[in-house]
Amino acid sequence: GTVAAAHVVEKVTGQRFEDYVRRTWFNPLGMHGADYFNTAQVQSRLTSLYREDGVTPVPYWHFLVRPAGAINASARDMANYLGFLLKRGTFEGSPLLPAEALLSMETPAGSLAARSGMRDGYALASQTLVRGDRSFQGHHGSVVHGRAQLAYLPAEGVGFVFMTNSGSGWASSRIEALLRDYITRDLPKPAAPATATVPAQLLKEYEGWYEPVCPPNQDIAGLWRLMCLTELRPGNNGLWLRNFVGPMRAFNEYTAVTERQYRRPWERAPTLALIPDTGEGPQLQVNLHDHFHVMKRIPAALVWTELAVLLALLLLLSSNLAFPLLWLPLLLLRRKLPAEGLALRLLPLLATLSFLGTAYSLLSAQADPFTRLGTPTAWSLSLFALSLLFGACSVAGLVLALRRWGRPGNPLALWHSRASSLVFTVVTLYLAWWGLLGWRTWA
Numbered sequence: 001g002t003v004a005a006a007h008v009v010e011k012v013t014g015q016r017f018e019d020y021v022r023r024t025w026f027n028p029l030g031m032h033g034a035d036y037f038n039t040a041q042v043q044s045r046l047t048s049l050y051r052e053d054g055v056t057p058v059p060y061w062h063f064l065v066r067p068a069g070a071i072n073a074s075a076r077d078m079a080n081y082l083g084f085l086l087k088r089g090t091f092e093g094s095p096l097l098p099a100e101a102l103l104s105m106e107t108p109a110g111s112l113a114a115r116s117g118m119r120d121g122y123a124l125a126s127q128t129l130v131r132g133d134r135s136f137q138g139h140h141g142s143v144v145h146g147r148a149q150l151a152y153l154p155a156e157g158v159g160f161v162f163m164t165n166s167g168s169g170w171a172s173s174r175i176e177a178l179l180r181d182y183i184t185r186d187l188p189k190p191a192a193p194a195t196a197t198v199p200a201q202l203l204k205e206y207e208g209w210y211e212p213v214c215p216p217n218q219d220i221a222g223l224w225r226l227m228c229l230t231e232l233r234p235g236n237n238g239l240w241l242r243n244f245v246g247p248m249r250a251f252n253e254y255t256a257v258t259e260r261q262y263r264r265p266w267e268r269a270p271t272l273a274l275i276p277d278t279g280e281g282p283q284l285q286v287n288l289h290d291h292f293h294v295m296k297r298i299p300a301a302l303v304w305t306e307l308a309v310l311l312a313l314l315l316l317l318s319s320n321l322a323f324p325l326l327w328l329p330l331l332l333l334r335r336k337l338p339a340e341g342l343a344l345r346l347l348p349l350l351a352t353l354s355f356l357g358t359a360y361s362l363l364s365a366q367a368d369p370f371t372r373l374g375t376p377t378a379w380s381l382s383l384f385a386l387s388l389l390f391g392a393c394s395v396a397g398l399v400l401a402l403r404r405w406g407r408p409g410n411p412l413a414l415w416h417s418r419a420s421s422l423v424f425t426v427v428t429l430y431l432a433w434w435g436l437l438g439w440r441t442w443a
Contacts, residue, residue: 018035018036018037018039021036021037022034022035026077028091028094028096029080029081029084029091029096030077030080030081030083030084030091030092031073031077031078031080031081032077033045033073033074033076033077034071034072034073034074034077035071035072035073036070036071036072038062042072043060045072045074046060046072047165048165049143049144049145049146049165049166049167050145050165050166051145051367051368052167052168052367054166058144058145058368061143061144061370061371063143075161075162075163078148078150078161078163079161081150081161082150082152082159082160082161084096085102085137085152085154085159086152086154086157086158086159088102088154089101089102102154104123104124105123105124105125105126106123106124106126106128106137106154107119107123108120108121108122108123108127108128109123110122111285111292111294112273112275112278112283112285112294113273113275113285113292113294116260116261116273116275116276117258117261118261118270118273118285119135119269120135120269120270120271120287120292121285121287121292122292125139126138126139127139128269129151130263130267130268130269130271130287131151131180132266132267132268133189133190133192133266133267133268134153134180134184134190134268135268135269136151136152136153136159136180137151137152137153137154138150138151138152138159140172142167142172144167144368144369144370144371145165145166145167146163146164146165146166146167147163147164147166147167147168147169147172148161148162148163148164149161149162149172149176151176151180153183153184153187156184156187158183158184158187159183160179160180160183162175162176162179190268192268193257193263193268193269194257195237195255195256195257196237196256196257196258196259197237197256198237198238198256198259199259200234202259202260202274203234203235203239204234205282206232206239206274206282206284206297207232207233207234208231208232208282208297208298208300209229209230209231209232209297209298209299209300209302209303210229210230210231210232210282210283210284210295210296210297210298211225211228211229211230211295211296211298212224212225212228212293212294212295213283213293213294213295213296214294215228216291219435219439219441220436221434222430222431222433222434222435222436223434223436226306226310227243228243228288228293228295229243229303229306229307230242230243230286230295231243231303232284235253235254237255237256238253238254238255238256238262239253239254239256239262239272240252240253240254241254241272241286252264253265254272257269257270258270259274260273260274260275260276261273261274262274271286271287272284272285272286272287273285273286275294280296281296281297282296282297283295283296283297309423309426309427312419312423313423313424313427316348316352316419316420316423316424317352317355317356319416319420320348320349320351320352320420321352323345323349323413323416324345324349343400344397344400344401344404344413344414344417345413345417347393347394347396347397347400347417347421348393348397348416348417348420348421348424350389350393351389351390351393351394351397351420351421351424352420354386354387354389354390354393355386355390355424355427357382357386358382358383358386358387358390361379361380361382361383361386362379362383364379365379365380365383373441373442374441374442375442376442380440380441380442383439383441384438384439384440384441387431387436387437387438387439388437388438390424390428390437391428391431391432391437391438393424394421394424394425394427394428395425395428397417397420397421397424397425398418398421398422398424398425400421401414401417401418401421401422
């Protein structure tokens with residue numbers, strides 16, 4: 001579609017598409033050094049990005065998906081764009097867009113929460129950023145080892161934009177907080193919204209456990225939903241939210257702004273909405289660290305079963321690393337084990353090592369995920385092969401444990417092997433269901 005559009009523009013205007021974009025989009029905004037394209041001028045002005053050590057540079061990679069944020073621009077370019085937003089569509093006295101167009105760009109409209117009146121959420125290349133007692137407008141994003149953020153208060157006429165050549169989330173958050181505090185230091189504190197009265201029956205209808213409907217990264221949707229399993233409980237004219245393994249491991253209190261919109265005590269705008277019934281059961285939308293999750297209620301028994309399997313998995317992975325210390329000395333002392341007895345012990349150990357190897361491959365690849373996972377590399381091939389090995393050893397161990405049922409042997413070793421193989425097989429089925437078994441990240 002982009003290539004076809006470029007050909008049409010070149011045919012109609014008689015200009016190269018890159019020149020047309022620069023003349024009609026960037027130059028009127030004073031963004032004379034900005035470009036979507038990997039031109040020689042861009043190459044000559046690029047800032048180096050660095051790995052975590054702050055010394056090793058990262059080669060530039062050109063981001064092709066332009067609507068997702070592929071602008072190469074300087075700080076001055078982005079400052080001029082920020083001025084255009086603050087002046088509500090005007091740059092250096094020249095009106096370029098009506099203020100109504102900017103307001104439309106800043107107003108969420110597509111989500112279920114937005115349709116029920118909540119402003120917090122994504123709009124058109126812009127989103128509401130609830131930061132303590134203020135709601136900023138803007139956007140933030142990142143590439144590997146680089147981050148950027150633009151945020152502004154339209155009514156107050158102040159804002160900031162910054163870019164870093166480091167991928168440190170901590171540094172980016174700290175810079176944002178300092179800039180935010182600086183530009184609002186002389187502004188009066190906004191009043192907290194009034195607290196609404198909520199019928200107890202309404203909150204009772206939404207009580208229970210929830211999972212995300214559409215995780216932002218579908219490749220790891222199975223892992224993401226486990227991280228975001230969330231419990232909602234009615235509170236004192238509000239509600240409480242928590243999950244066990246994600247960003248809210250403790251209960252968070254939410255106060256009612258309206259019957260269906262809620263905020264945390266330090267916020268001045270709602271970040272959680274109870275979605276009116278759409279025929280699919282209770283749903284809610286909540287902002288967790290600038291990710292807007294639509295969540296649906298699921299049976300509590302399913303959640304507790306999954307959490308029990310996770311706990312059992314952690315315990316059995318640990319014990320399988322320690323258990324060989326008991327039976328390996330027997331082999332060294334030449335007390336031979338039957339072949340099946342030895343396999344019954346080795347298969348859970350191999351499954352454990354392959355699972356941990358899979359996790360290590362995935363986590364270590366995050367230092368440079370596009371390079372390490374986007375093509376066949378040691379990381380991506382290990383992730384593919386070790387996850388398959390984990391599944392094969394798990395299922396084989398369970399089959400062997402069932403075949404040896406009732407035969408003589410060390411009861412502790414037998415039951416430990418059976419439990420390990422059973423839990424590992426359940427995990428294998430879960431990973432296979434979500435497409436994570438034999439995951440080919442380069443495909």
